[in-house]
Amino acid sequence: MKYCFIFFLISTLVGLHTGYAQVGGVERLSNGKFELVFKRASGELEKMVSVKENASFLVDEIISGGSPWEIIIDGTEKSRRIDARAASNFTTSQKANGLELTWAGFEGLPTDFRVTAYVDLLPDSAMSAWRIRVDGIAGTLIRKVTFPRIAGLKDLGEEELAVPDWMGALLKSPRAVLTPGGGGFAWEYPGHMSMQFITLYNPHDAGIYLASDDSLAYSKTFTLSVDSTGMLVYGVDNYPPYEQQLTSYEPPYAFLIGGFQGDWLTAAQLYKRWAEQQHWCRDSRLANGKVPDWVENTSYWVWNRGRAANVLPPATALGKRLNSRVSVLWHWWHGGSYDDSFPEYFPPRDGNEVFKTAVSEAQQKGVNALVYMNALKWGPSTQSWVNEGAERFAAKDINGNMLSHVYNIFTHKALTNMCEATDFWKQKYASLVDTAINQYGVGGIYMDQICLNRRCYDPTHGHSIGGGNYWMTHVAEKDRLIRSKFPADRSPALAGEGVGENWLPHLDVFLALQVSKERYAGVHDWQTIPLFQSVYHAYGITFGNYSSLLTPPYDEMWPQEQAPDDTETPLDAEFNTQFLMEQARSFVWGMQPMIANYQPFLDTIRQEEIDFIERLADVRQAGLDYFVFGEFLRPPHLDVPEETIAVSRLSIYAGRSGNVTRFESKFPSVYVSAWRSKEGKAAVALASIRKQDYRVDFVMDPAEYGIGDAGSVFVNDEHGRRKLMDYDAGNSAVSLTLPPLGICFLEFVPR
Structure with a gap:
């Protein structure tokens, strides 16, 4: 309407x-x-x-x-x-x-x-x-x-x-x-x-x-x-x-x-x-209870790459440490090299039987994996491109040229946009998903670049030329085609890169990496804000983080002469506060948090940081009514000091020299947000990256937050839930001391 x-x-x-x-x-x-x-x-x-x-x-x-x-x-x-x-x-x-x-x-x-x-x-x-x-x-x-x-x-x-x-x-x-x-x-x-x-x-x-x-x-x-x-x-x-x-x-x-x-x-x-x-809210998968339970209840994501041994055991170990559900975003599982061999994913680089066994054993331990499959691109250098005549079904610009781009800085081979409106591409991609889900048993598919739109000017594709709304119409058809092949005895998930209101009826979870934008873009004038969550948090789960304590990996299938010798080694400890900042943002912005390039040895050499995410997971799981299903509200005003911290920028791939670009900038030392649950309760989430105590003082207007004329305030942290105070219209001033690196949410429960 x-x-x-x-x-x-x-x-x-x-x-x-x-x-x-x-x-x-x-x-x-x-x-x-x-x-x-x-x-x-x-x-x-x-x-x-x-x-x-x-x-x-x-x-x-x-x-x-x-x-x-x-x-x-x-x-x-x-x-x-x-x-x-x-x-x-x-x-x-x-x-x-x-x-x-x-x-x-x-x-x-x-x-x-x-x-x-x-x-x-x-x-x-x-x-x-x-x-x-x-x-x-x-x-x-x-x-x-x-x-x-x-x-x-x-x-x-x-x-x-x-x-x-x-x-x-x-x-x-x-x-x-x-x-x-x-x-x-x-x-x-x-x-x-x-x-x-x-x-x-x-x-x-x-x-x-x-x-x-x-x-x-x-x-x-x-x-x-x-x-x-x-x-x-x-x-x-x-x-x-x-x-x-x-x-x-x-x-x-x-x-x-x-x-x-x-x-x-x-x-x-x-x-x-x-x-x-709008229909995308009415038909949202989250709002209609269609998101798989294992996705809703994921406390942390591990984003690792490569063979199963480098991905699933670390995630299982973290799940044991956190004593909660950990799920996996898995890149570089496929048989070809990353960013140029798509969509030739099969067989997996581990081989069929090793891969299936590893996936099955991880699922028995509560770890589900979303495997990477680009939803938009095909590599013209692949044999399948030639054999299947894929060029006919590629998206074309206004001059009839294919929309191609070189992402792979090591092989310089391009990827080309396919046209979503062609039955050929929808059926090709759906068949790949069918194979991954039904033959290999993965937990779901991470559909890279699905939340994008292309204007295609190819008159042979049967859609209006250039302008129109055919793209999302065919995304919906593709979604129906994919899900029609899902097994009845499991609940596979579909995830997508980025966020978008039009995709709320089609995706179970959205990867939102801007929470750690400084890590891939450095420090600049544009600042990330939780704008999408402020509108659509109750209609779509966002997850993700590029937050890592290690240098990035290098695909074993890329040219070995370009591989740096310091892949997946600890970053300088001066960047640890950046890691904490990214995790704190994820928590207060209502996202499912993630750690990239996790290995169990970090529990020892980065004990403070891993302890931080362990406490964060505990606190967040106690507040799923807010952090998964809640409504984003304006946070109360806090006088938060800023601190200058060191920021690392390094590609998600190991760069040619493996060098880290270092920045310094000021960031808030405490992050805060506010939420309303469906039951009419409110919460204020707090996460500190300070090494000192922080005195929390604010006034909570009961009328503004819709929490009745009177009630009680409870503190929820890693120690559990305890009563802090009572409030009413004449007494709603809240005071408490947040300890160094403290994480909690204050719950306002009306009488």
Whole structure:
């Protein structure tokens, strides 16, 4: 159900008092909370104001370039860009809820070519809904329609930009890293952009909320850039089917633009109100009790690579140490080398019988393994590529070229994107999963790159060319095909790389490695935030961590002359605090924690760090009502000191020289979050990476957290559960001392 449909019904029933006026040379639209002003001569956007905050979101004067849309049309020799200023005829008309703006008369285009924008103000809200329709396009190839396009976004002061780049990313002072006339930022949805909104705000003043309400997963690109005049420009690139027989194009979704006061979590809550009404929440595997019990109850994941002896016994040993369920993410189990031999996975490099026996024995000890199988890629250097004619079913770009990329820095062999819409690829991949599950008995499949989307321009594949929503339609078909072959007596799991709202009905668990982004990307301006969890924690389990106390391994099937001599050896102890930080983030952000490259000898040489994850597992398992099934809340304010720590960056593969890049940066020394259980209780999770005591002092407003007028507070740590205090509306100040490297959650139980 769409925003615009909901509010159309409301406005029809109660009446929408939207002010519309022609004043001077402008068209003004206002509902007392949000105001938009368009130039009457051209339809360019001139003003955008959030009335309550008295916040103007556009620079005072946009001389030109304020077109609310742009269209790229491909010709026989070159492409052409048109916008509002290219129209010789512009008209406006008032509609029940807003304004209709129409542009026509474009030189060199059919006489019936016209662009119509519909802009509505939502009732009793500082929010507007935007839609677009392009008519008279028969015989015309449209590459993309950028709409809405908002030019001249004003500097809000102390700006922060929050984006659902998979788990979530926060950038302070974004203008400082954008180059005028440069490429700017671009986020593909569905895909790396896991949800359909971004927000630019001043946390102490006002912010702008920018979203779409597409429930059908159409391909689009959200962008933010600085143009050649220095104006900050927001836009969404929409992709019509790249077909000349198309007569009109109207995206079946609206765009939301509005004002608010708060921060990224405030914006996430605005989005959540809509998101929880969508089919991916109703059909979520977690919300419907379809996630296998062994996944829900996993206390730790071990991410090891290589032969069974290097993977399963260490995980079994850690499970014994933690006295709880440990599961495995298993790379490099397959017969070919990593990142160039896909999808030639069988037989396993251990051999059939050794592999089956090892998997079975581990399962008898409670250890299930997700084995790696890339859901998107095929290596053109493989014999199967030639034998099966795979090139016909590869995704193609707009020029007919395959979408290939070299990931393997050692062999320089490429992998190519396959088209999800082809039956050939769906059936090929499903057959591979069938073999792994039913013949080899693995616990599940880690479907690398499944949470991505590709626009394919191959006209022989049977889908709309380029734009459309066929990708997710075929992901759903692929999921049904795979699960139809699952055995009735076991509960295999499907996991995916990254996170994405559209995949909630299809995956049991999502690998979210941004929790340790510094380890693979170093220290830079973008910071990881739990944006996805703040919206969808109760609908999907996230797990993962690149957190390791050892240097990475090297695939035995890569060129041996490039193998470093220090693989899987202890990292310098100065990076131990980084390890603790990554584990603390996982805990407070409601993720299933993970350790990479675990070996039992770490219990001795990194005793403090392994003890930390043992205590973390104990505490987390006591709070699964919050950390698996709970709702993410705004944490109470704590005055948390920052500490400078050493950070290592090293590829997930051993680099050519095996060198570690060292950074230093300041990070919080205590991590905190808040949760609500389905039973109406609340919890505040705390994890310290300090070597000193930390005095916890905060006030918990019972009304804000929905925990009744009175109740009791309990401390849950590795020693168990004990009562701390009682609370009521007049006494909700909480105080306790968190010991060095302390981990706990405070549980607020209403009477």
